[in-house]
Amino acid sequence: MSQHKSLRGSSQIKVKRNVLKRFERVDLLKKRGQWKEGAGNVHKLPKTKPEE
Secondary structure (H helix, E strand, C coil): CCCCHHHCCHHHCCCCCCCCCHHHHHHHHHHHCCCCCCCCCCCCCCCCCCCC
16 A cells, blocks of 8 residues: 555655745844844744745
8 A cells, every 4th residue: 555645754845845934034044144142033033035
């Protein structure tokens, strides 16, 4: 019996995601130099596009 497409592991997903998780957005802002340590509010983050 084969496994359904929707149940496969995330390692096989090759689709680019449009939405980042909160920790991914913070990491991206740190990388770009737009995040100030201790002064930022993780609930009001600016919109960010994922790197391509």
